Amino acid sequence: MIPLSDEDEPLRHGGDLGASRRLFPGARCRFIDLSTGINPNPYPVPRFSAELFARLPDPSAVGELAAAAARAYGAPSALVVPAPGTQILLPLVAGLVRAGRAAVLAPGYCEHARAAAFAGHSVKAVRGVDDCGDATLVIVTNPNNPDGRLLAQTDLLALAEDLRRRGGTLVADEAFMDVGPPGASLATEVVCGNVVVLRSFGKFFGLAGLRLGFAIAAPAMASRLRAALGPWAVSGPALVVGAAAIADTAWIERTRKRLEKAAQRLDKILSGSGLDVIGGTTLFRLVQTPAAGALFQHLGRAGIWVRAFPDNASWLRFGLPATKRDWQRLDDAVASFRLRGRAFGS
Amino acid sequence: MIPLSDEDEPLRHGGDLGASRRLFPGARCRFIDLSTGINPNPYPVPRFSAELFARLPDPSAVGELAAAAARAYGAPSALVVPAPGTQILLPLVAGLVRAGRAAVLAPGYCEHARAAAFAGHSVKAVRGVDDCGDATLVIVTNPNNPDGRLLAQTDLLALAEDLRRRGGTLVADEAFMDVGPPGASLATEVVCGNVVVLRSFGKFFGLAGLRLGFAIAAPAMASRLRAALGPWAVSGPALVVGAAAIADTAWIERTRKRLEKAAQRLDKILSGSGLDVIGGTTLFRLVQTPAAGALFQHLGRAGIWVRAFPDNASWLRFGLPATKRDWQRLDDAVASFRLRGRAFGS
Numbered sequence: 001m002i003p004l005s006d007e008d009e010p011l012r013h014g015g016d017l018g019a020s021r022r023l024f025p026g027a028r029c030r031f032i033d034l035s036t037g038i039n040p041n042p043y044p045v046p047r048f049s050a051e052l053f054a055r056l057p058d059p060s061a062v063g064e065l066a067a068a069a070a071r072a073y074g075a076p077s078a079l080v081v082p083a084p085g086t087q088i089l090l091p092l093v094a095g096l097v098r099a100g101r102a103a104v105l106a107p108g109y110c111e112h113a114r115a116a117a118f119a120g121h122s123v124k125a126v127r128g129v130d131d132c133g134d135a136t137l138v139i140v141t142n143p144n145n146p147d148g149r150l151l152a153q154t155d156l157l158a159l160a161e162d163l164r165r166r167g168g169t170l171v172a173d174e175a176f177m178d179v180g181p182p183g184a185s186l187a188t189e190v191v192c193g194n195v196v197v198l199r200s201f202g203k204f205f206g207l208a209g210l211r212l213g214f215a216i217a218a219p220a221m222a223s224r225l226r227a228a229l230g231p232w233a234v235s236g237p238a239l240v241v242g243a244a245a246i247a248d249t250a251w252i253e254r255t256r257k258r259l260e261k262a263a264q265r266l267d268k269i270l271s272g273s274g275l276d277v278i279g280g281t282t283l284f285r286l287v288q289t290p291a292a293g294a295l296f297q298h299l300g301r302a303g304i305w306v307r308a309f310p311d312n313a314s315w316l317r318f319g320l321p322a323t324k325r326d327w328q329r330l331d332d333a334v335a336s337f338r339l340r341g342r343a344f345g346s
Numbered sequence: 347m348i349p350l351s352d353e354d355e356p357l358r359h360g361g362d363l364g365a366s367r368r369l370f371p372g373a374r375c376r377f378i379d380l381s382t383g384i385n386p387n388p389y390p391v392p393r394f395s396a397e398l399f400a401r402l403p404d405p406s407a408v409g410e411l412a413a414a415a416a417r418a419y420g421a422p423s424a425l426v427v428p429a430p431g432t433q434i435l436l437p438l439v440a441g442l443v444r445a446g447r448a449a450v451l452a453p454g455y456c457e458h459a460r461a462a463a464f465a466g467h468s469v470k471a472v473r474g475v476d477d478c479g480d481a482t483l484v485i486v487t488n489p490n491n492p493d494g495r496l497l498a499q500t501d502l503l504a505l506a507e508d509l510r511r512r513g514g515t516l517v518a519d520e521a522f523m524d525v526g527p528p529g530a531s532l533a534t535e536v537v538c539g540n541v542v543v544l545r546s547f548g549k550f551f552g553l554a555g556l557r558l559g560f561a562i563a564a565p566a567m568a569s570r571l572r573a574a575l576g577p578w579a580v581s582g583p584a585l586v587v588g589a590a591a592i593a594d595t596a597w598i599e600r601t602r603k604r605l606e607k608a609a610q611r612l613d614k615i616l617s618g619s620g621l622d623v624i625g626g627t628t629l630f631r632l633v634q635t636p637a638a639g640a641l642f643q644h645l646g647r648a649g650i651w652v653r654a655f656p657d658n659a660s661w662l663r664f665g666l667p668a669t670k671r672d673w674q675r676l677d678d679a680v681a682s683f684r685l686r687g688r689a690f691g692s
Contacts, residue, residue, distance in 0.1 A: 013577060015402035033401070042400045047393075053587075054388045055379070056361035056554045084430040084557065087576035095441070111576065118573055208402045209582030211430065227464055230433035230457065231359060235581055236555030241399075 011110045012310065014319070015208070020305035027303040032326045033319070035307045037145060037176065037284035039259065040322035042206025043245040045237075052236035059231065061239040068246045073187040073199060075216045081225045082234045082242070086175060086198045086213030089225070090115035093196050093215065094137065096224050097169045103135035107147065107312065109173065112139045129159045136168035143180050146286045146307070146317045147279035153184055156195075160186075164194045171196045178204035178252070179259055179282045193218045201238075203283060204255070205245045212238040259283060262320045269331050270318065273338045280317070287316045295337055302333040357456045358656065360665070361554070366651035373649040378672045379665070381653040383491060383522065383630035385605065386668035388552030389591040391583075398582035405577065407585040414592045419533040419545060421562045427571045428580045428588070432521060432544045432559030435571070436461030439542050439561065440483065442570050443515045449481035453493065453658065455519065458485045475505045482514035489526050492632045492653070492663045493625035499530055506532075510540045517542045524550035524598070525605055525628045539564045547584075549629060550601070551591045558584040605629060608666045615677050616664065619684045626663070633662045641683055648679040 012019075014035035021031065062082060070077035083089050090111055094102070099120035104113045106125035116123045121137055129151060132138050138159060143150045160170045172186045174197055187197045197216040202208035212234060215225050234242070245251070263282040270277050270287055275295075278288045284307075289295065292314045299306055307317035321327045358365075360381035367377065408428060416423035429435050436457055440448070445466035450459045452471035462469045467483055475497060478484050484505060489496045506516045518532045520543055533543045543562040548554035558580060561571050580588070591597070609628040616623050616633055621641075624634045630653075635641065642654050642662060653663035667673045 010572075010577065013402075016405050018404060018406040036402060038400070038402070040400075042396070045396060045399050050388070050391065051555070053391050053553050053555045053583075054384070054386075056359075056382060056384070056548075057557070058364060059362050060364040084434075084581070085576075085578055087578055088430075088434075088574075090576070091574050114573070115576075202402075207399050208578070209397070209399045211403075211578065211581040227460070228434075228437050230431075230436070230461075231356065232431055232433055232554070232557065235430070235557040235584070237399075237583070238581070 011114060014307045014317070017305065020300065024300040024303070027301055029303040029329075032304045032321060032329060034321065034330070035305045035317075036208070036319050037281070037317070038203050038208050038319065039206035039255065039283060040320050041255075041258070043241065043248070043251060045207065045241055048237050048240070052240060055236065057232045057234060057236045057239055061236070061243070062234065065234070065239050065243040065246075068243045069199070069214050072246045073185065073197075073214070073216060075187045075190055075197075079190055079216055079219065079222045081215040081217070081222050081229065082239075083213050083215060083225075083229055084211040084233055084235065084238070085202065086173070086200050086215075087111060089198055089213065089215050091118045092225060092228050093171055093198075093217075093221070094119035094121060096221060096228070097137055098167070100136040100168075101134060102137040102139065103132040104139045105129070105141065105144070107309075108141045109145050109175070112141070112173065129155050132159065134166065136163070136166060137171065138163060138168065139171045139173065141173040141175065142184070142186075143176050143281050145176060146284065146309070146315065148281045148286065149279065150180065150184060153186065153189075156186055157189060160189070160192065160195050169194045169196060171198065173198045175200040175203055176281045176283055179256060187216045190216050190218055196221055201242055201246070207241065207245075210238045210241060211235065212242045256282075259320070265327070266318060266320060269334055273334045275334070283320065285318045287318060288314050289316070290314055292316045298337045299333055302329070302336075304330060304333055357460060360653045360663070363651065366646065370646040370649070373647055375649040375675075378650045378667060378675060380667065380676070381651045381663075382554070382665050383627070383663070384549050384554050384665065385552035385601065385629060386666050387601075387604070389587065389594070389597060391553065391587055394583050394586070398586060401582065403578045403580060403582045403585055407582070407589070408580065411580070411585050411589040411592075414589045415545070415560050418592045419531065419543075419560070419562060421533045421536055421543075425536055425562055425565065425568045427561040427563070427568050427575065428585075429559050429561060429571075429575055430557040430579055430581065430584070431548065432519070432546050432561075433457060435544055435559065435561050437464045438571060438574050439517055439544075439567070440465035440467060442567060442574070443483055444513070446482040446514075447480060448483040448485065449478040451475070451484075451486045451490070453490075453655075454487045455491050455521070458487070458519065475501050478505065480512065482509070482512060483517065484509060484514065485517045485519065487519040487521065488530070488532075489522050489627050491522060492630065492655070492661065494627045494632065495625065496526065496530060499532065499535075502532055503535060506535070506538065506541050515540045515542060517544065519544045521546040521549055522627045522629055525602060533562045536562050536564055542567060547588055547592070553587065553591075556584045556587060557581065558588045602628075605666070611673070612664060612666060615680055619680045621680070629666065631664045633664060634660050635662070636660055638662045644683045645679055648675070648682075650676060650679050
């Protein structure tokens, strides 16, 4: 039995409205959850047939979903492995490469370091792809969460080549690549062998509760992941919605444009009140301010839940409001913070 | 990279109606799927709120589901780990104990041997709990699939004690224990340390497409499994239906009785036509006949898909028909096979 360790302790995440209610019991109104980077206007979920819940997920439906994802991501279908969310893939992938030194680009999604440590790697956080030293597992999130940093495909391919020479693997978590620039994904490059790409479904399509994600990897890794997940990893409803959504190019294009506008609107609210938006994607924006703690408290009391960072007290991450009313409440709450004489720059 | 091996090859399972259509393209009617041991009259699924699909599954809902499962299974809630089906737990559990010699009780559910081999164990199939030799991982299915063999709790506890002395672990897959005798489950005994119990949700509750199952294990193993699965392993809809169904003692009691009657009715159809029912649970019945191959073909041509076994050509497993019409079609098909002069005993 592997001994108990720190990696077993739960980490803090966005999306936990129970935590918001415990922290701000006085907030009288419905909480607006801006603590995640999930599209607040989801892909429409059909009325599912009872069979989708009742029967074991159909192997041919798994194949259809993988084929749809393969077309969308530009990788051969045989290399696409559907999973119940990408989260579950992190320790699986890290566990299928030789345990050694892992470098995780930081700041970033906190579960990566934990998953690599869980799988037996000695993990260090590094600032950039040039700082990976002799790591044999390098994990990047691209575009990055929470700062939106985008790594160039050429740099990542050079890193992958370096890693290959020492028998190492590059994991690129592309959870937010649906709103990244065209041609930036490494999904088209996994055939070269030592690159594993993770793609989320729930964020861009706004269906995080459905649990769906993909690993895209060279044949050996894809095959091992498929064997680890087993024959019915993805639920019946997720197979059906996933295949339909990923192939719905009109909805995808419309949504990309809508998210761009929404992100601009969010920036206007934030920077219009003197807040410094230092990065993000069109699904979330990162604010840096010495008043982050006070603003977090102020928004919480107003029933607005944003993401604070234990490791960086001057950062707050804002997701997109869902409705006209929620936009207005955010606008009012940010403005009223400023009007109370709290200078954001102070 | 762990090299590719046989464990990566997909195994054959029940429930694959695509396979039935490929094998019997001439069958004109809707296929009746009797190839699984899944309750054909599922727990009623509510109309889900859109939020359940859209939002990340709520940590407090995970806690409520674990609490409901804990009450139902008689184990402390902290030792219950919800997962997206038990299948995904097999290699995880096998991977969290020291790789060594694994004994899997056979005949049984074929994925156990594969999962143990995948996790690095050298696996042998054994006939009974007395044949486990010096294995450090023993995997039993109780009641067993497909023959329904029930292992006595006292024998399993003695085996667990033996295993503990050599640092080993007992995994009890209780996928069909919802229809097993009261008091037979090991779920109440996991606190003693080296016993892991797996409980399926989808079979008894007839919701295999939802993907829900549980591991019940001592604190260290429960904590490691929770860390491996991550914070959102179970979908929003599964959390809600699971908690409601597992606590619905009236539905559960009614369903147990209904399944008993259905199994008796199935036995009557089968044995009434001279077929020898040699075991099973109230969710499936196992038939042994030298005419198994011919009967499988006959039923397939009549649009009835039952489970054949590559390793045992004289066995067929029958699940329960869902409707009056399906019962009639099965009855007619079995009877017409006999009337065509195929003596089952020949």
